[in-house]
Amino acid sequence: MRIICPNCGARDRREFYYQGDALTLRRPAPDAGPEAWDDYLHIRDNPAGLTRDLWCHEAGCGAWLVIERNTQTHAIDSVTLAEKVKR
Numbered sequence: 001m002r003i004i005c006p007n008c009g010a011r012d013r014r015e016f017y018y019q020g021d022a023l024t025l026r027r028p029a030p031d032a033g034p035e036a037w038d039d040y041l042h043i044r045d046n047p048a049g050l051t052r053d054l055w056c057h058e059a060g061c062g063a064w065l066v067i068e069r070n071t072q073t074h075a076i077d078s079v080t081l082a083e084k085v086k087r
């Protein structure tokens with residue numbers, strides 16, 4: 001699988017570290033209740049199909065990326081710098 005880093009261009013997937021669901025960019029407010037924090041920390045969907053994940057180009061520029069991809073076909077729809085993604 002090739003991932004097109006916005007800073008470095010097309011690179012092998014092995015240069016990237018998979019963090020997980022990009023949901024982690026939407027952190028609850030510090031005073032959110034325990035249910036909101038439990039959902040944020042422990043509850044994850046496991047869809048077959050389109051996902052929105054957080055990756056780091058750890059063997060390249062070190063940028064954090066939000067990658068939209070299809071888990072069934074491995075097709076990547078978009079790669080965006082995480083700092084440019086609205087929270």
Ligand SMILES: [Zn+2]
Nearest residue numbers: 005008057061
């Ligand atoms: Zn890069």
